[in-house]
Amino acid sequence: MDIFGSFALLLAFLATVYAFVAGIVGILTRRTLLAKSARNAGMAVFGLITLAVASLEYFFFTDDFSLAYVAAHSNHALPIYYKFSALWAGQEGSLLWWSWLLSIYVFFALFLNRKKHPELMPYVGVTLAGVQTFFLILNNFVASPFHVLASADSAGVMHMARLSEGSGLNPLLQYPEMVIHPPMLYLGYTGFTIPFAFALAALLGRYPGEKWIHITRRWTMVAWCFQGIGVLLGAHWAYAVLGWGGYWAWDPVENAALLPWITGTAFLHSVMMQEKRGMMRVWNVWLVFITFMLCILGTSLTRTGIVSSVHAFAESSIGGWFFGFLAIVFVVCLAAWYKNRDYLRSDNQLDSLVSRESSFLFNNLILLAACFAVLWGTLFPVLSEWVTGNKISVGPPFFNKVNVPIALFLLFLTGVGPLLAWRKTSTDALKRNFAWPLAGGLLAGGAGFAFGFRSFYPLVCLILSAFVTLTIFSEFYRGARVIASRDGSNLLSAVGELTMRNTRRYGGYVVHFAMVLIFVGIAGSAFNQDIQKELKVGQSLTIGPYTILCQNFDQPSTDNYQSERATLEVFRNGHSQMMLYPERRLFLASQVTETIVANESTPVHDLYVVYAGRSPDTNLPVIHAYLNPLVKWIWFGGIVMVLGTCLAMIPDRRPAMVLRPATERPWSDTIARRAGGSPAASPVTSSPIRKSGPHD
Amino acid sequence: MKARKKFLVGSGIIVATLLALAYVGYTQSKTYYHTISELPTLQGSTLHQRMRVSGNVRAGSISRRDGRVNFVLEEQGKDLSVSYVGNDPLPDTFKDGAQALVEGRLMPEGGFVAEQVQAKCASKYEASPIGAPVASDKGPNKG
Numbered sequence: 001m002d003i004f005g006s007f008a009l010l011l012a013f014l015a016t017v018y019a020f021v022a023g024i025v026g027i028l029t030r031r032t033l034l035a036k037s038a039r040n041a042g043m044a045v046f047g048l049i050t051l052a053v054a055s056l057e058y059f060f061f062t063d064d065f066s067l068a069y070v071a072a073h074s075n076h077a078l079p080i081y082y083k084f085s086a087l088w089a090g091q092e093g094s095l096l097w098w099s100w101l102l103s104i105y106v107f108f109a110l111f112l113n114r115k116k117h118p119e120l121m122p123y124v125g126v127t128l129a130g131v132q133t134f135f136l137i138l139n140n141f142v143a144s145p146f147h148v149l150a151s152a153d154s155a156g157v158m159h160m161a162r163l164s165e166g167s168g169l170n171p172l173l174q175y176p177e178m179v180i181h182p183p184m185l186y187l188g189y190t191g192f193t194i195p196f197a198f199a200l201a202a203l204l205g206r207y208p209g210e211k212w213i214h215i216t217r218r219w220t221m222v223a224w225c226f227q228g229i230g231v232l233l234g235a236h237w238a239y240a241v242l243g244w245g246g247y248w249a250w251d252p253v254e255n256a257a258l259l260p261w262i263t264g265t266a267f268l269h270s271v272m273m274q275e276k277r278g279m280m281r282v283w284n285v286w287l288v289f290i291t292f293m294l295c296i297l298g299t300s301l302t303r304t305g306i307v308s309s310v311h312a313f314a315e316s317s318i319g320g321w322f323f324g325f326l327a328i329v330f331v332v333c334l335a336a337w338y339k340n341r342d343y344l345r346s347d348n349q350l351d352s353l354v355s356r357e358s359s360f361l362f363n364n365l366i367l368l369a370a371c372f373a374v375l376w377g378t379l380f381p382v383l384s385e386w387v388t389g390n391k392i393s394v395g396p397p398f399f400n401k402v403n404v405p406i407a408l409f410l411l412f413l414t415g416v417g418p419l420l421a422w423r424k425t426s427t428d429a430l431k432r433n434f435a436w437p438l439a440g441g442l443l444a445g446g447a448g449f450a451f452g453f454r455s456f457y458p459l460v461c462l463i464l465s466a467f468v469t470l471t472i473f474s475e476f477y478r479g480a481r482v483i484a485s486r487d488g489s490n491l492l493s494a495v496g497e498l499t500m501r502n503t504r505r506y507g508g509y510v511v512h513f514a515m516v517l518i519f520v521g522i523a524g525s526a527f528n529q530d531i532q533k534e535l536k537v538g539q540s541l542t543i544g545p546y547t548i549l550c551q552n553f554d555q556p557s558t559d560n561y562q563s564e565r566a567t568l569e570v571f572r573n574g575h576s577q578m579m580l581y582p583e584r585r586l587f588l589a590s591q592v593t594e595t596i597v598a599n600e601s602t603p604v605h606d607l608y609v610v611y612a613g614r615s616p617d618t619n620l621p622v623i624h625a626y627l628n629p630l631v632k633w634i635w636f637g638g639i640v641m642v643l644g645t646c647l648a649m650i651p652d653r654r655p656a657m658v659l660r661p662a663t664e665r666p667w668s669d670t671i672a673r674r675a676g677g678s679p680a681a682s683p684v685t686s687s688p689i690r691k692s693g694p695h696d
Numbered sequence: 697m698k699a700r701k702k703f704l705v706g707s708g709i710i711v712a713t714l715l716a717l718a719y720v721g722y723t724q725s726k727t728y729y730h731t732i733s734e735l736p737t738l739q740g741s742t743l744h745q746r747m748r749v750s751g752n753v754r755a756g757s758i759s760r761r762d763g764r765v766n767f768v769l770e771e772q773g774k775d776l777s778v779s780y781v782g783n784d785p786l787p788d789t790f791k792d793g794a795q796a797l798v799e800g801r802l803m804p805e806g807g808f809v810a811e812q813v814q815a816k817c818a819s820k821y822e823a824s825p826i827g828a829p830v831a832s833d834k835g836p837n838k839g
Binding site for chain 1: 699700702703706707710711713714717718720721722724725726727728729748760786789
């Protein structure tokens with residue numbers, strides 16, 4: 001089976017090299033048949049890597065410890081779903097997993113467009129094959145997961161060896177989310193390859209029109225959504241498993257996952273400038289390029305040990321490969337842009353500071369600033385060692401100082417931007433659109449102040465959250481009112497109708513609302529409290545409104561681990577509320593202990609209780625309790641974000657009847673004004689400026 | 697053209713503000729990396745910097761007293777006695793022989809006060825069964 005797997009992997013490598021070379025020759029000689037065969041080879045890679053993945057999984061499921069990788073990451077007692085996820089627990093397997101997910105994307109990108117864009121797709125195929133070639137080189141020749149165990153006998157002859165038991169999966173990874181978090185994050189990382197390929201292809205092939213930008217935008221949304229899910233699941237995993245009471249520590253690996261998400265967000269906004277106004281073409285192309293390069297950088301940061309991280313793999317020689325590849329990608333991008341820079345000339349200039357355009361420009365500026373600050377802070381130990389010889393790292397204060405004001409400014413733009421008109425917004429429209437939301441925001445701020453919100457940033461966040469929420473709801477309300485009064489339907493069904501007619505716009509609002517929820521949750525961390533205390537049976541500690549009484553200690557065990565557990569009863573106002581069972585497990589195969597947090601989560605706050613171990617002096621159990629307000633809003637916001645993105649991906653429903661030809665601008669403008677929106681983004685009918693539709 | 701100029705001025709203000717904030721954040725949180733053998737050679741202001749030092753926890757040296765955790769880090773035959781004063785529970789991987797990274801300041805009388813301790817499991821994942829070319833990832837893989 002190991003030969004089968006490594007052979008499939010080798011064939012995948014050959015197929016992708018063929019797709020790359022034949023694709024280039026096909027483009028140069030303009031032979032359609034060759035381009036077609038290159039495309040088929042690109043799609044075949046998916047099947048071949050699937051065989052390799054299946055064969056490695058076969059080793060895990062049959063407890064066959066003759067492969068070094070399987071022996072290092074599994075054992076007999078490991079539950080079956082963790083045997084599945086053990087595939088990506090280490091360097092070699094996770095790289096194979098990367099390649100496999102990428103091959104899925106490649107397959108669908110090539111398959112769905114097999115009859116479309118005959119001028120563009122050969123370039124796309126070549127770019128994708130180039131990226132795949134790199135990863136398959138790593139899979140085959142640098143970090144193969146199919147190394148067999150062998151030992152030399154006294155005569156120096158190597159013999160195959162099979163261990164009776166493996167070393168087990170790292171217990172920190174033995175958590176349900178670890179089965180889905182890496183696939184989600186990797187689907188984000190790999191997914192950004194597709195927009196990159198389309199952007200580079202359009203540039204190289206000088207593909208006419210803005211069609212490629214529609215395709216790129218859709219694929220970016222898919223990758224962006226997965227990346228967002230991956231980041232949030234990672235944060236949730238850190239919160240639920242690591243037992244330090246927080247979810248984000250500005251660790252290099254967390255930052256690495258955040259970076260492409262930030263630039264992807266910037267792209268999803270600035271792409272509208274190109275679609276609607278023909279502006280920022282160079283900027284957009286570079287955003288896509290940079291996002292892809294940040295994905296490669298992020299993937300490499302975990303594997304090279306250049307920045308120390310609790311999550312990183314051991315230092316290995318693989319870094320050189322990644323940086324070589326990054327350099328090649330950068331040079332190719334630079335050359336493609338330089339050669340075709342006239343293709344990206346802008347149609348329009350900025351007309352007014354109070355316009356949709358300028359809100360997008362500020363949005364992009366600020367997102368890029370955030371990206372740059374996070375990247376700089378992450379790589380600072382490396383950069384400072386190069387420049388001064390001293391290795392200096394920066395901590396959370398640096399990241400928070402820069403990113404908190406950026407985030408709040410973004411939140412402000414989230415409320416303001418969508419209500420500004422393209423080109424120029426009149427003072428009148430400003431008053432009409434913002435008076436009520438602004439009043440509501442200030443009212444919420446006043447109420448918050450009265451209830452004891454005294455620190456500056458949480459107060460600003462509260463005001464802005466209320467403001468943004470109100471602008472979003474007023475957008476839905478005004479659009480729906482127009483439809484309801486015309487069709488005679490009720491307001492709620494009019495909201496549904498409105499949303500389905502312009503899913504992109506209203507899905508976007510839902511995503512904005514999700515961001516508000518996440519911001520509220522993060523702002524809650526300003527009010528975190530915690531207490532740590534040694535507890536005997538019968539003793540108690542108090543945190544916030546809760547009193548935690550220690551009832552019992554015991555030692556439950558399974559085949560996989562031994563455990564120490566506290567039984568705690570939680571009282572509020574003298575009434576028993578619930579039982580909590582924080583635990584510490586010793587995993588037998590790996591001899592590693594792990595904290596199992598007891599977390600009682602409500603929308604108001606999380607009561608997060610950790611069994612911190614026994615005090616060596618008194619041998620009494622130490623309980624650490626945290627009271628973290630509003631954390632649940634973050635995870636709920638994540639769910640809303642996914643729903644909003646899915647909504648934005650659904651094709652628009654055409655209005656039931658077309659009253660006038662869409663070219664008559666004054667009419668659609670009037671309707672849009674009545675609806676309170678900007679002329680360019682009328683919710684009721686498609687205006688001539690809107691180029692997007694169900695086709696994009 | 698006027699709008700463009702206004703935008704540039706606005707951007708300039710934003711970028712300048714962020715740079716100032718970044719500088720403040722940098723001075724508050726910058727931390728130097730030093731090896732244990734480097735510590736005696738430090739002089740002047742470098743002695744009082746916030747720093748990170750790594751080493752292996754000497755077996756049997758961990759003791760807890762008055763809310764502090766004391767232990768000894770070893771690296772290349774040199775010792776450093778460390779006192780952990782932070783509030784967070786120590787990581788599960790922190791035990792005898794573990795590779796630890798401590799963050800804090802040197803005390804004038806010698807010794808090190810750590811506000812943060814990170815630890816990697818000592819050797820479990822490095823051990824390659826029967827000399828195989830095995831994967832050796834020491835930490836949890838999160839990405």
